[in-house]
Amino acid sequence: MKAVVCKAWGLPDSLTVDEVPDLVPGAGEVVVDVKAAGVNFPDVLIVQGKYQFKPALPFTPGNELSGVLRAVGPDVTGFSVGDKVIAFTPVGAFAQQALVPVRALMPMPPGMDFDTAAAITLTYGTSHHAVADRAALKAGETMLVLGAAGGVGLAAIEIGKALGARVIAAASSDEKLAVCRAHGADATINYATEDLREAIKAATDGKGPDVIYDPVGGEYAEPAFRSIGWRGRYLVVGFANGEIPKLPLNLALLKGASLVGVFWGEFAKREPKANLAAMREMMGWLAEGKIRPHISGRYKLEDTAQALNDMAARKVTGKVVINP
Numbered sequence: 001m002k003a004v005v006c007k008a009w010g011l012p013d014s015l016t017v018d019e020v021p022d023l024v025p026g027a028g029e030v031v032v033d034v035k036a037a038g039v040n041f042p043d044v045l046i047v048q049g050k051y052q053f054k055p056a057l058p059f060t061p062g063n064e065l066s067g068v069l070r071a072v073g074p075d076v077t078g079f080s081v082g083d084k085v086i087a088f089t090p091v092g093a094f095a096q097q098a099l100v101p102v103r104a105l106m107p108m109p110p111g112m113d114f115d116t117a118a119a120i121t122l123t124y125g126t127s128h129h130a131v132a133d134r135a136a137l138k139a140g141e142t143m144l145v146l147g148a149a150g151g152v153g154l155a156a157i158e159i160g161k162a163l164g165a166r167v168i169a170a171a172s173s174d175e176k177l178a179v180c181r182a183h184g185a186d187a188t189i190n191y192a193t194e195d196l197r198e199a200i201k202a203a204t205d206g207k208g209p210d211v212i213y214d215p216v217g218g219e220y221a222e223p224a225f226r227s228i229g230w231r232g233r234y235l236v237v238g239f240a241n242g243e244i245p246k247l248p249l250n251l252a253l254l255k256g257a258s259l260v261g262v263f264w265g266e267f268a269k270r271e272p273k274a275n276l277a278a279m280r281e282m283m284g285w286l287a288e289g290k291i292r293p294h295i296s297g298r299y300k301l302e303d304t305a306q307a308l309n310d311m312a313a314r315k316v317t318g319k320v321v322i323n324p
């Protein structure tokens with residue numbers, strides 16, 4: 001079978017697509033024929049050795065996938081060869097086959113297509129954990145989403161609306177903001193052409209947002225945090241900008257505000273029952289049409305490096321997937 005292989009830390013163009021032996025499941029494992037694999041910003045960092053998690057070399061990147069069970073380990077129950085499944089695994093998704101612990105499997109809901117199934121675990125899992133769990137966003141509150149046209153950003157918009165909140169989307173172009181409005185944003189801010197603090201003030205009648213969702217970091221973090229409302233919750237989701245901001249902590253004091261860390265991968269590992277309950281709630285929202293992953297691009301396995309480069313260059317809205 002074919003797999004993308006990272007043999008040394010480097011930019012996506014250093015990845016190779018190699019013929020490797022078919023996979024064999026051990027105890028507590030299954031092998032999945034991968035039909036679609038979601039691409040996420042952490043994939044760009046992992047292959048460069050810049051992410052919190054650093055796998056041993058060589059490895060196959062990619063951590064969310066959907067497909068059909070090819071083989072099951074000797075002690076696996078509850079799943080059978082031929083089942084359609086969704087999986088989240090530390091590595092291995094960018095390949096024609098993936099070895100997955102059975103605890104990381106979830107049945108695909110009837111009627112769901114493989115691309116959608118591969119686009120829901122990390123982005124929606126992260127955003128649900130952030131918005132519903134860590135921020136405890138309530139109906140009637142206002143949430144500002146930075147980097148709102150990306151995968152986690154669009155997920156945050158939809159989850160915020162499903163919870164009954166008012167959502168303001170901030171992104172770097174009018175084209176991206178149009179996508180945000182199509183996914184439910186009530187108001188939009190183009191922070192490439194508008195003064196962010198003034199735009200937030202205007203959009204919230206001077207009160208500031210109750211919750212700020214920030215997967216970007218960098219130069220917009222401080223003006224956003226200065227604009228937060230009383231008892232606001234600032235969600236630290238990631239640093240797609242590449243710069244980890246340094247925030248004056250007196251701002252948290254003056255607003256009675258909270259800085260709240262969001263690390264969905266660790267949450268899913270430490271609190272698997274809570275994570276499964278969140279995924280079930282989102283599957284219900286998906287069936288009701290309250291959430292709908294926006295898939296803006298599909299790539300062949302041989303074009304994985306291009307997919308990662310497009311992600312790094314911020315050319316992606318919503319999600320892109322690899323179809324091995």
